[in-house]
Each structure stands twice: as structure tokens, then as C-alpha cells.
Amino acid sequence: MSGAHDNPVAGSNYHYIARKRRVVEDKRFVTGNGNFVQDQDLPGTLHVAVLPSPHPRARIVLINAEAALALAGVAAVITGDEIAEHTLPLYHGLPLPECRWFPLAHEMTRYAGEWVAAVVAEDIYIAEDALDLIEVEYEATPAIVDPEEAMKPDAPLVHPGHGSNIIYDGDFEWGPVAEDFEAADHTLSFRARWGRSSTVPIETFGVLAKWDKGTETLNVWASIQMPNYPEQIAAALRMPLNGVKVNQDIDVGGSYGVKRGIKHTVLVGYISRKLGGAPVSLIEDRLVNLASGDAHGPDRIFYTDVAFDQGGVIKSLKIRAIDDCGAYPGRGPFQLGKPIAAIVGPYRINSVHYRPCSVATNKTGQVPVRGMGQGPTNYMIETAVDEVARHLKLDRFEVRRRNLIRSDEFPYLNPTGTKYDSGDYETVLGKVTELANYDDLVKRRDELRVEGKLAGIGIATCLEPSGGNNLFEFLFNPKAEISTYMEGCQVRIDSVGNIVGTMGTTTSGQGHETLVSTILGEELQRDPDDIRVIHADSLAGLPTRSPIASRMAVMLGGAAAGAAQKIKDQLFQIAAHNLNRPIDGLEYSEGTIFDRSDPARKLSWDELCNIAHRQFHKLPEGMEPGLQALHVMQVPLGGQMPDEKNRVQLYPCFSFQAHIPFVEIDPGTGKVTVLDYFIAHDCGTVINPDIVRGMIIGGVAQGIGAALYEKFDYGPDGQFLSGTFVDYVMPSVFEIPYVKDVEHCTPSPLTSHGQKGSGEGGYLGAPAAIASAVNDALEPRGLSIHELPMRMNDIEELLNGEKPE
Amino acid sequence: MTKRDITLTLNGKTVSGQADPRMTLVDFLRVVLKATGTHVGCEHGVCGACTIVLNGEAIRSCLMLAVQVESQEVITVEGLCEEDGSPGILQDAFRDGHGMQCGYCTPGMLTSVHALLQSNDDPSDEDILEAIGGNICRCTGYAQIIDSIKIGAERLREDKS
Numbered sequence: 001m002s003g004a005h006d007n008p009v010a011g012s013n014y015h016y017i018a019r020k021r022r023v024v025e026d027k028r029f030v031t032g033n034g035n036f037v038q039d040q041d042l043p044g045t046l047h048v049a050v051l052p053s054p055h056p057r058a059r060i061v062l063i064n065a066e067a068a069l070a071l072a073g074v075a076a077v078i079t080g081d082e083i084a085e086h087t088l089p090l091y092h093g094l095p096l097p098e099c100r101w102f103p104l105a106h107e108m109t110r111y112a113g114e115w116v117a118a119v120v121a122e123d124i125y126i127a128e129d130a131l132d133l134i135e136v137e138y139e140a141t142p143a144i145v146d147p148e149e150a151m152k153p154d155a156p157l158v159h160p161g162h163g164s165n166i167i168y169d170g171d172f173e174w175g176p177v178a179e180d181f182e183a184a185d186h187t188l189s190f191r192a193r194w195g196r197s198s199t200v201p202i203e204t205f206g207v208l209a210k211w212d213k214g215t216e217t218l219n220v221w222a223s224i225q226m227p228n229y230p231e232q233i234a235a236a237l238r239m240p241l242n243g244v245k246v247n248q249d250i251d252v253g254g255s256y257g258v259k260r261g262i263k264h265t266v267l268v269g270y271i272s273r274k275l276g277g278a279p280v281s282l283i284e285d286r287l288v289n290l291a292s293g294d295a296h297g298p299d300r301i302f303y304t305d306v307a308f309d310q311g312g313v314i315k316s317l318k319i320r321a322i323d324d325c326g327a328y329p330g331r332g333p334f335q336l337g338k339p340i341a342a343i344v345g346p347y348r349i350n351s352v353h354y355r356p357c358s359v360a361t362n363k364t365g366q367v368p369v370r371g372m373g374q375g376p377t378n379y380m381i382e383t384a385v386d387e388v389a390r391h392l393k394l395d396r397f398e399v400r401r402r403n404l405i406r407s408d409e410f411p412y413l414n415p416t417g418t419k420y421d422s423g424d425y426e427t428v429l430g431k432v433t434e435l436a437n438y439d440d441l442v443k444r445r446d447e448l449r450v451e452g453k454l455a456g457i458g459i460a461t462c463l464e465p466s467g468g469n470n471l472f473e474f475l476f477n478p479k480a481e482i483s484t485y486m487e488g489c490q491v492r493i494d495s496v497g498n499i500v501g502t503m504g505t506t507t508s509g510q511g512h513e514t515l516v517s518t519i520l521g522e523e524l525q526r527d528p529d530d531i532r533v534i535h536a537d538s539l540a541g542l543p544t545r546s547p548i549a550s551r552m553a554v555m556l557g558g559a560a561a562g563a564a565q566k567i568k569d570q571l572f573q574i575a576a577h578n579l580n581r582p583i584d585g586l587e588y589s590e591g592t593i594f595d596r597s598d599p600a601r602k603l604s605w606d607e608l609c610n611i612a613h614r615q616f617h618k619l620p621e622g623m624e625p626g627l628q629a630l631h632v633m634q635v636p637l638g639g640q641m642p643d644e645k646n647r648v649q650l651y652p653c654f655s656f657q658a659h660i661p662f663v664e665i666d667p668g669t670g671k672v673t674v675l676d677y678f679i680a681h682d683c684g685t686v687i688n689p690d691i692v693r694g695m696i697i698g699g700v701a702q703g704i705g706a707a708l709y710e711k712f713d714y715g716p717d718g719q720f721l722s723g724t725f726v727d728y729v730m731p732s733v734f735e736i737p738y739v740k741d742v743e744h745c746t747p748s749p750l751t752s753h754g755q756k757g758s759g760e761g762g763y764l765g766a767p768a769a770i771a772s773a774v775n776d777a778l779e780p781r782g783l784s785i786h787e788l789p790m791r792m793n794d795i796e797e798l799l800n801g802e803k804p805e
Numbered sequence: 806m807t808k809r810d811i812t813l814t815l816n817g818k819t820v821s822g823q824a825d826p827r828m829t830l831v832d833f834l835r836v837v838l839k840a841t842g843t844h845v846g847c848e849h850g851v852c853g854a855c856t857i858v859l860n861g862e863a864i865r866s867c868l869m870l871a872v873q874v875e876s877q878e879v880i881t882v883e884g885l886c887e888e889d890g891s892p893g894i895l896q897d898a899f900r901d902g903h904g905m906q907c908g909y910c911t912p913g914m915l916t917s918v919h920a921l922l923q924s925n926d927d928p929s930d931e932d933i934l935e936a937i938g939g940n941i942c943r944c945t946g947y948a949q950i951i952d953s954i955k956i957g958a959e960r961l962r963e964d965k966s
Contacts, residue, residue: 029908030896032842032882039841202846203909253909286847509907509944690903701946725851733947
């Protein structure tokens with residue numbers, strides 16, 4: 001067993017960072033004292049149930065809610081007409097004025113399960129009873145389900161006013177693509193399909209809203225993880241932004257990007273105001289979550305051309321990416337934009353032609369999923385590398401070694417204008433082959449093959465862009481002139497020397513309280529266990545862009561370090577003034593500042609805090625009393641807009657992982673068993689080893705799910721077929737082997753302690769690695785598969801088709 | 806619908822509440838008895854988030870009705886704490902192994918493992934997989950949960966001896 005332990009960081013001597021320490025948040029979770037949205041208990045709360053459309057595409061002719069309203073305990077029934085009259089359409093990332101999106105279907109339904117009406121009642125049981133009493137007359141019309149069919153000119157339109165189902169169609173060329181293809185020894189083409197799946201947290205989305213008449217404030221408690229949430233609530237409800245108070249101290253029961261219930265929130269916010277201030281809650285049940293929660297992930301088709309030389313060195317890529325964003329695009333199309341940051345992966349690919357296209361169909365909406373499209377993109381890139389190896393009959397590991405950027409090439413400028421900050425890819429690849437005992441693994445595989453079994457070894461070497469930035473939005477939409485993705489942290493030291501760190505956003509399992517307290521403890525040399533970290537509500541507000549984009553270690557960590565530095569600066573000034581010594585003659589140790597030439601001359605932490613809070617006469621002239629500092633961090637290397645060739649630094653930091661899974665396929669049933677899984681991982685300095693290890697392995701498990709099991713299925717008629725966990729299959733402990741991991745540390749030169757993001761990496765490489773392993777297992781049969789998920793029946797069909805007559 | 810009076814032993818204490826006959830046990834625990842440690846995940850018996858221990862056995866509280874637990878003995882995650890509410894041995898083991906991230910599936914995991922360790926204080930790897938095979942965790946990929954269970958089992962054995 002390889003439990004987490006201290007993570008030695010080259011050239012450093014940290015007290016708390018990189019040390020195995022308990023995670024602050026865990027204590028309340030193990031005792032049942034988490035503060036989840038469903039645990040909020042406001043007297044008189046009303047509950048909302050939503051009526052799903054049975055038709056994927058239909059005109060709503062009539063809604064009769066009389067009987068429902070007459071049921072005892074029902075407070076209101078809301079329809080799309082009412083919502084459309086009193087709220088503004090929800091926000092899409094792209095300018096799509098004719099794709100009007102409301103919390104409830106207005107005039108027509110656009111996917112099976114779309115909410116047609118909402119019942120508000122004393123309890124959820126009554127609300128659900130009332131749903132059965134609502135009569136709706138529909139005029140059903142044919143639905144469009146397949147994204148490539150949806151692109152055709154005669155396809156039924158999801159948004160007739162928009163005139164087409166194409167939501168976005170881009171064309172980017174970086175570097176001399178035509179020349180590189182012309183000069184290449186070989187080219188090959190393939191189609192790869194990433195199926196519609198998501199991260200599906202065990203807690204569904206939930207929200208509670210209460211309009212406070214006295215202060216004219218809409219209070220919101222939600223299991224949310226999204227940037228600009230208060231802004232979008234205020235805009236849709238036509239309220240001032242400073243009248244929306246989002247309470248960020250709600251524990252979010254998993255998200256991985258998808259907890260973005262903006263339509264749910266606008267609906268309950270509207271209802272609470274309409275009803276004069278009653279608390280109103282909407283907690284998705286699992287069917288609503290799966291069918292109509294707007295929480296599906298990328299659903300993508302790649303057509304890729306690869307140009308490469310005789311040695312397997314890849315020169316150029318041409319990528320057509322078609323993504324099915326469902327009925328309401330929201331921020332979904334940007335999942336084609338973020339991967340531009342690493343569109344050439346960790347490889348020295350000279351040029352790339354990228355044509356991303358987002359298409360609407362009659363399905364529930366798409367939201368950003370862990371890595372924001374980087375997972376599908378990495379799957380496509382790794383497929384390209386494996387295909388090159390297969391074409392040239394070269395070893396897949398060797399082809400990677402020939403293409404990986406070398407450690408002496410950093411910072412490395414890729415053709416899209418993004419600089420990779422640091423890395424040592426070949427060493428990490430070496431570490432995972434060592435961990436996997438690769439030669440032995442090959443022996444095991446070959447022995448299984450001799451026994452007539454199908455067995456395969458996978459390999460994927462992938463990047464995790466981290467630190468976040470929003471410039472892909474500008475690449476897709478020139479009106480979005482946004483060049484910062486800031487994060488704030490405030491530190492206050494009270495009069496008795498206790499430390500409070502304040503962050504401005506929710507947490508959904510990433511351990512941000514641990515992150516902030518560890519960094520503050522390190523910087524201020526105080527025990528992190530004595531540091532309290534709180535989540536400011538959105539009005540008490542710190543600038544934040546929420547915990548997306550693998551950015552919190554870099555950005556919140558950096559903000560905490562910056563705030564701590566400001567506190568220390570103030571303490572030095574107080575000490576210099578009182579000890580009558582220049583600052584550069586003083587030294588800081590565990591909160592005490594002393595005179596280096598006469599260590600007996602000193603001021604303790606308690607004394608310094610007391611002076612700051614109570615003894616104005618001892619403060620240097622001009623200094624504010626009290627001891628607090630806010631630091632707002634700008635994204636490293638951010639602030640530049642793209643040049644005329646669309647070249648720009650998209651993300652600042654790049655973590656790297658190398659995955660080796662070992663799989664066996666039952667030749668009779670097509671069942672894939674993941675026998676072993678090895679990963680080597682480099683996210684620079686690890687702040688908390690347990691947290692990083694957990695996110696890596698957890699991401700691998702989700703990636704195994706996306707590769708082998710998980711899919712939101714729709715019938716050809718547009719009916720949703722994955723409404724339970726029995727249909728949308730998620731891996732249990734039986735499907736996930738005990739993942740063995742090893743860390744490597746190439747510090748980032750851009751961050752406070754050399755850290756990079758680590759929340760997405762496992763997920764960003766595992767699907768590609770599993771696909772590589774499955775294809776290795778299929779190779780002796782001359783078969784391959786480039787479509788995820790590779791479910792048992794898919795592989796069984798593939799194998800049976802190969803059976804001799 | 807006429808509400809029924811229900812009395813049961815919850816975490817060693819006799820408690821009572823009223824519920825409609827159709828109310829699920831998990832809603833009764835959370836909404837009526839305010840024992841919110843137990844979580845609702847899927848409401849169709851697949852994810853295991855709502856697992857509680859009923860008369861010594863791990864069961865899904867979303868698949869039972871409140872009226873079925875009249876006079877029965879129920880243990881929830883709150884019942885694994887020490888008298889003063891501080892974490893019990895198994896709970897502290899999960900902290901030391903960081904056997905969670907978001908904490909949502911954690912109460913169900915802990916109660917499943919508690920039921921296992923009550924009947925088998927030295928479980929094999931297979932026993933552990935079997936015990937938590939019905940508890941889905943989306944955060945951890947299970948490795949640190951398995952680590953935590955092993956730490957907890959060992960400490961509980963030491964505690965007994």
C-alpha cells in the first residue's frame with residue numbers, strides 16, 4: 001500500500017507545506033456535521049418540484065394547473081410564460097440573442113425532461129403529488145439528436161429564431177500547417193468520439209433562496225461552483241448586484257465543475273420574491289439531475305489529420321472538433337476553447353489547424369466538466385500518438401519519448417502562443433514505467449495472451465493546464481474583453497493573535513481551508529491548526545472567480561501568500577519602530593521579531609498584535625491600527641490580449657502526468673477489467689500530499705468511468721435513456737483497482753511556492769490511457785476502437801464481428 | 806394522510822417523531838429528527854450515501870419507510886462519535902487516511918464500514934471491497950478509503966485488546 005507521506009521538495013525546507021497533515025474539513029465530514037445546502041433549516045421553507053416535458057421537441061399549446069393549485073399545501077404553480085415575463089433570459093457565453101433560455105420552457109420544449117412548470121408546496125411530497133394534476137397540451141415535432149445531422153441545412157432547428165443549429169464555428173491556424181503537411185514523410189487520419197458523460201456528484205444540485213424584504217436582499221444558499229454566479233442571478237432577476245447575497249460557507253457535495261444551477265436559482269429567487277419572502281428550496285432528485293439538470297459534459301467528435309516523419313516525430317495536426325452542446329449552450333461551447341492552451345499536448349508539434357464547432361441538439365444543456373474540454377482533447381492527442389506508433393510499427397513509449405518536450409526547453413512556447421512554465425516529462429515517464437515495473441508488466445500481458453486472453457498495456461502522457469484564465473472566451477467572442485481571472489484572500493490577526501483567513505468562494509472537496517491555513521501557517525510560521533479559514537459571502541465579498549480551472553492552489557494559494565507577506569511587512573514596521581532598529585537588521589521567527597545583532601531585543605507575536613490593535617501611540621506614523629491585509633492575485637503572465645494571429649498565453653501553469661493502466665478483456669463478453677493502474681504526476685510543489693493524491697486518484701477513477709461505463713444515452717427519437725444510476729453506470733470499488741501513484745516535483749517559476757494545479761490531472765489522462773490499453777489488447781485481433789465509453793456490449797460487438805465464419 | 810407516531814432507538818437514545826406512512830426513513834431522520842448527518846444521493850438504492858445501520862446491518866434508508874423502524878435500533882454517522890461528539894476511532898482513521906474529499910458519501914461509507922467491523926474486526930481486502938461495494942464515491946477513487954478502513958480496523962482491534 002502506498003499511503004501519502006511527506007513530499008520532499010527539492011531545495012526547500014518547509015514546516016507545513018508538503019508535509020502530511022490532516023485535512024481541516026475532514027473533521028466535520030466524518031462526524032456528520034457538514035454544512036450542505038440540504039442541511040439548511042429555515043422555518044416555513046417551501047419546496048419546488050418540476051414538471052418534465054415528455055417530448056424532446058414540442059410546442060406548448062396549453063397548461064392547466066387549476067387542479068394542482070387546488071391541492072392543499074400547494075402555494076403556487078409557475079409556468080414558462082410567467083417566468084419569461086418577469087425575468088431576463090439566462091446568460092450564454094456567446095452572443096446568441098435568439099437562443100432564449102429561461103428556467104422553464106417557454107412556448108416550446110427543447111429536450112425530453114425540460115421543465116415545463118414548477119409547483120411550490122409545503123413539502124416535497126405534496127409538490128410531487130401536484131405535478132400529476134397539471135395538464136399540458138403539447139404539439140410534438142420531430143427532434144434532432146445527432147450533432148452531425150443537426151449541422152445539415154434541412155435539420156429541425158432547436159432554436160428556430162437562430163436560423164441554424166450551429167452555435168459556434170471557429171477556424172484557427174497556428175504555425176505553417178500546409179508546409180508541415182507538405183514536407184511530412186507520412187500522414188494519417190482518424191475519427192475519435194468522446195461520449196456524453198459527466199462527473200455526476202453524489203449530491204445533486206440544490207438551492208435555497210430567501211428574499212429579505214427589510215434589507216431588499218435575496219439570500220442564496222446553494223451547492224454551487226461557478227464564476228459570476230451572483231452576477232447572473234442579479235441580471236436575470238433584474239436586481240442590483242449588491243442586492244444578491246450568496247452564502248459561500250455551504251459545503252458542496254462534489255462538483256468537479258458541474259454544479260452550475262443558475263436556472264434553478266433564478267427560479268427559486270423569483271418565487272421567493274413573488275411570495276413575499278418565503279424561503280424556497282429546489283433540491284434536484286436524481287432523475288432531474290441526470291435528465292434536466294443542465295449538467296452533461298462534452299459530447300465530441302474529432303476528425304484529426306496527423307503529419308509526421310519516418311521516426312514518428314509529429315510535425316502538425318489538423319483538428320475538426322464537433323461538440324454537441326445540447327439545447328441551451330450556456331458556457332458549454334467554451335469547452336472547445338480552453339483546450340487551446342494545450343492543443344499540442346506535451347509534444348514538440350510545430351503547427352496546428354483547429355476548427356472547433358459547437359452544435360445544438362434536443363438534449364439537456366452542457367456545463368464545464370473537470371478540465372473544461374481538455375479530457376476529450378487529450379484523448380484525441382494521445383490517440384494520434386498511438387496511431388502514429390501503430391502506423392510505423394514503433395513502440396508507443398518510444399514515440400512519446402521522441403515527441404515530448406525536453407526538460408532543457410522550458411519555458412516552452414507552443415504554437416498557440418502559450419508558454420509552458422516548467423516540466424521534466426521524460427523523467428516522469430521514466431518514473432511511471434519504473435513504478436509499473438514495465439518489463440514485468442509486458443511479461444504478464446504476454447502470458448495472458450498465450451493463455452488466449454486479451455490483455456493490454458496503456459500509456460498516456462498528458463498536460464493539465466492550471467491557474468485559469470478566461471482568454472479563450474475572447475478568442476471565441478471578441479466582445480468578451482476580459483484579461484483577468486483574479487482571486488482574493490484576506491488575512492486578519494485579532495488582538496490576541498489569532499489568525500483568520502478569508503476566502504471568497506465555496507469548496508466542493510478540494511480542501512481550500514487546508515490550503516489557506518497551510519500557506520498562512522508556513523508564511524507566518526504559526527501552527528496551521530490554530531488558523532481559522534472562513535468563506536465570505538458575496539456581499540462581504542472578496543474578488544473571486546470560483547474554484548474552477550484547476551486554479552486554487554495557484555491563485556488562492558498565491559493570494560494567501562501575498563496577504564501574509566503584507567502582514568509580515570506591517571509587523572516588521574511596528575517592530576522597527578519600537579525596537580528602534582532598521583528593518584534589515586531584524587529577523588522574524590515564529591511570530592517573534594528580534595534584533596539580529598542583539599537577539600534579546602525582541603517583540604513577541606502577542607506584543608506585536610497588541611500594539612497593532614490597542615497601542616496607537618506605539619505605531620509608526622501613518623500606519624492604520626489593526627492587523628489585516630487583502631491580497632488580490634492576478635493570473636501569472638495574464639493581462640495580455642491575443643495578437644492578430646490569435647496567439648496568447650491562455651493558462652500560466654502546466655502540470656504533467658504519465659499513466660500506465662493494465663487491462664484484460666473477456667473475449668466472450670467484451671468486459672474490460674482494469675487489473676492495475678500506475679500514474680506518475682508532477683504538479684510542482686505539493687501543498688498537502690493527501691489532498692493531491694486523492695484528487696489524482698479520484699480523477700483517474702472518473703476517467704475510467706468515462707472510458708468504460710458512463711454515458712447519457714438518448715434514443716433516436718430524443719428520449720432520455722439514462723435516468724437512473726443503473727443506466728448511467730458509475731464505477732464502484734470493484735471497477736477501480738488500487739491506483740499506485742508516484743509524485744515528481746518540477747516547481748513552477750510563476751507561483752508563490754512552485755505549486756501548480758492538481759485537481760483535474762487524473763481525469764485528463766485516464767480515458768486516453770484506458771483507450772490505449774484496450775486498443776493494445778485488441779491489436780492481436782487486428783481491431784481498434786476510438787469511441788468512448790467502450791462499454792462491454794460495444795467491445796463484444798467488435799469482437800464478434802471479427803469471429804471467423 | 807394521517808401521520809403515525811414512531812419511536813425508535815437512534816444512536817442509543819430513544820427518540821420519537823411523526824411521519825406520513827409514505828415518508829422514507831432518510832427523510833424522517835433528516836427532516837423530522839433533524840439528524841442530518843445521513844445524506845440522500847440517488848433515492849433508488851444504488852449510491853449508498855444514505856446507508857445507516859439497522860439492527861446491526863447496513864441498509865439503505867432511502868428504500869425504507871419511516872414506519873418500518875418502529876421500535877428498531879438505528880445507528881447513523883452521528884452515532885459513531887464519542888460521547889462528547891468528538892470523532893470516534895473509525896472517524897479519526899478516515900481523517901488520517903483522508904478517506905474523503907467533499908464529504909457527501911462519507912456518512913454512508915462510515916456506516917457500511919462500521920457494520921462490517923462490528924461483525925469482522927480483521928477484514929480481508931475482499932471483505933472490505935464487499936462492504937463498500939455498494940457505496941459510490943466520486944471524489945477519491947477509493948484508494949484512500951481503503952487505506953482509512955485498514956487504519957481504523959487495526960486501531961479498533963488495538964482498542965479492544
